[in-house]
Amino acid sequence: MHLQLSPQAELTDVHVDVQRTSVLRGLDLVVAAGEVLGLIGANGSGKSTLLNVLATLIPPVAGTVQVRGPVALLGHAPALYSQLTLRENLQFVARMTGRDDAVADAALATVGLAAAADRRADRCSHGMRRRADLARVFVTKPSLLLLDEVHTGLDVTSAALVDHVVDGVRRRGGACVVVSHDRDQVARLTDRVVELAAGRVAPAVVA
Amino acid sequence: MHLQLSPQAELTDVHVDVQRTSVLRGLDLVVAAGEVLGLIGANGSGKSTLLNVLATLIPPVAGTVQVRGPVALLGHAPALYSQLTLRENLQFVARMTGRDDAVADAALATVGLAAAADRRADRCSHGMRRRADLARVFVTKPSLLLLDEVHTGLDVTSAALVDHVVDGVRRRGGACVVVSHDRDQVARLTDRVVELAAGRVAPAVVA
Amino acid sequence: MTLFGRRLPIIAAVLLAVGLVAGLVAPPDRIQGNLQRLMYVHVPAAWLAFLGFAITFGASLAWLWRRKPRYDRLAASAAEVGVFFTGLAIVLGSVWGKPVWGVWWTWDPRLVTTALMFFVYLGYLALRRATLDPLVRARRAAVFGVLAFVQVPIVHMSVLWWRSLHQPPTVLKPGDPTIDHSMLAALLVNVLAFTAVFALFVRARVRLAVAQDEEDTLPGPLAGDVVTAPRLEGVSRDE
């Protein structure tokens, strides 16, 4: 584990509005390099919004956001083109980031979808799409990885993928933020857990 | 618990193709009245397809399907009109089944969304939409309830809702089929667990 | 099963040869001269297009009633061949129209309705092409195949409903055909010949469809077999 001094992400007094309603309100958060941070909170408390802020996809209305990339975000809905095959989807990502097509095939093999590579994304089951989305991480090798309920839809064998992915990022000296409602999962996977409530984060009491 | 002799659903030698590929092949399954059946299986093994067959939404290419209704299916994606408010969505369901508008409000209160009732569905978080979808069951009171990874996105407090819903159906003498990748969850919630593999079901070895 | 079989192609070829001779031997038209011989292909083509769509109509109804895949195949094949003959009738009509009417195309009701019929059945084929699931495709195509058929009587009656340039029915009408009898004979021979060609095409197309369906219904691998457990060894160890 390469510990670095500068944090991977740092939010200071961040206020975020979504469609004119306030979601985050004076939030402070530091994600250290090499850290795996768990993020929990009730439905609608703003976890997904916070991940989007960390990915600099949603600008705050006030406060500062500093993030070191490259960043990858796995959200509630997979970012797949439904009419492209899984292979085409991953090759597209590979080419966008200047990588070789072979990387895409390797990533699909890793998530156990080598044989499904030529199936269109909209012909895949829910879990297969989630896996294909996860395969992106093996292509882009981010140093800040944001996982939004990433275990959703993964079957028993593929749940281990998440550990693997998180491990990889940690070994590269990057950081992860893991959102989940499964407290055991979070406790097992992460170094530190914070809870989001009332638009801010606070260290969580993990059962 | 009212035990009845005739089963809630009975599939005999069912073959199902989706877009010309074979998904179920010679599947036999009996869901007894009053039973809560767990259904597990790898990604892409056909669990969601099987639930659609049980809901008589997908016709088999061979075999017979007999189901006693009313049936409710909670699938991977919530069946909400994104431009209607949560209340309007549930009132719509209530009116379609000849019920009173008050039932809809009561259902929203039950899932803890009374305060968000006037929010449009596309302005809700992922978990809020899942909860609103679950609220339908309190309106339509089905006697065969098909739950596809229903815990997805529910936070810690609302996960108990699922137990509540399942209990309700059981008490009415109906049956539930619960699909999940969380074996502990399934074992806890259900009377019997079957595993779907190679297009058929077999009693599962639950850890 | 071969695509074309043996006897039908021979019959069709012989009939076509006879039709060609009959078309050349029949007297030229008093006004249009030899140009008029285009009729021996134009008219059969138009009628066979009608026949194709009528078969599609009947087969679609049969499918809705009996739900046997063979009706769906027949409907699709007949529609495809019908579109081909519609195209042929339009092209030959245009070629004929240029010297006779002075233009390739006019806004004659029969011409317009024929073009619309062409589009409707192109739409039918596009609908089939866009729908993958065989059952869904058969259903939608059957419903549309029944609905689309209203175009055919419209095309046929268009000359009567709107008085126009195009030839009114001279053969397919009650009473004695208003056409020279040797011309009529030549026309009938050609109709017969092209009907044989039509049957040949439809049969070939149906056989192709059968072969395709058989290939599809071979018990292939299960959809779920493509998903395996993740392969974690050796993957990001190299970093």
Next chain:
Amino acid sequence: MTAWRQLVEIARKDLRLEARSGEALLVTTPFGAVALLFVPLAVGTDTPLLRGIGPGLYWVVVLLFGLLVTLRTSAVDTPPQIALLRLCGVHSVVRLAGRAAASALLLLAFELLLVPVAVALYDPAPHGWPWLLVVLPLVAAGLGLLGTLAGALAQGLDGRTTLGPVLVLPLAVPLLLGATQAPAAAALGHAPWPWLLLMLTVDLIAALALLLGAPHLEEVA
């Protein structure tokens, strides 16, 4: 009786979705108006010519853009929504009839909004206009039904909004003919009954097709 109530609720829901998105009236209508504006720009601003082609162009625009109204995105049920309706005991005929009713109402509004635009831009001869009171609803009903059918046929396919129109537009030709010819005939002093009858026939055929076809067109993937 229940089916009737379901139908009304479905239509009301569709109208409410339209009120939220404004897709048909706030967006497609201006688009149609712009189309009417474009033609004089392209073919020249010769007034008698425009006066002659004005009513015809009005109806072409109503037909083409009217089908886009019936195929507006807020009038598409996703597979989970169709499944929900099915499991709530809503028959497919009821579902599609409710949609057709809502679309017909929207189309009538669409037509009425475009009338002043066409009048202002083309200044057509005003003869026979009272017949519009019959013609407009007949076209709206026919297009609403045909468009709903098109939507059901192309449901869930790529290119839904364009495949749908291609399928049913040719079938709408008698509506176009009736709509342009009925007032024209009236202006010449003929009774336009045959044209109205033609349009009514189209409406009835479309209704029948919906009634008989709907059960076959419903599926959930």
Next chain:
Amino acid sequence: MTAWRQLVEIARKDLRLEARSGEALLVTTPFGAVALLFVPLAVGTDTPLLRGIGPGLYWVVVLLFGLLVTLRTSAVDTPPQIALLRLCGVHSVVRLAGRAAASALLLLAFELLLVPVAVALYDPAPHGWPWLLVVLPLVAAGLGLLGTLAGALAQGLDGRTTLGPVLVLPLAVPLLLGATQAPAAAALGHAPWPWLLLMLTVDLIAALALLLGAPHLEEVA
């Protein structure tokens, strides 16, 4: 250099999506052809009249339906897809430029497919047609850019396919004028350069708008 490769890949992906769905060429093109067929039915089938208005109608159809081509559903990125591209380091200008390139190619094919239809149906005077070789690409490029801009403006709004055109249609008016007037001027023996220049200006303005506007048009909800 990388940006260039990204642009090419994005355009190629869009063309591949089109090849899968056939939305633009297999479906919108027949829709346009049907529109061309409809007008004479409605405005009357007087041949000299049609010959006169033929080229104008061709361009109106190209403009209106061409915008449907640029706004085809396969050319919409969902919020997760936009997020993905952003996080892969694809600048919004590159994303939209790739889309515009793909759309322009499709539009050129669309225009070329409709030319024979218009010629067959309206039999226009053939003077000045060589200028089409310049006019067609200019219109395709302009519309591709404007349509992409419209799509980006309306991104995420309901009624995407219809709101977009309304926003950019006014900007397309000079294209329409240039396209109709350039061959007409050439037919009269004038050099059509001013019209071509006008169209080129529109193209450049649209390109500039895309270049400067793109960073502001991208947001992920």
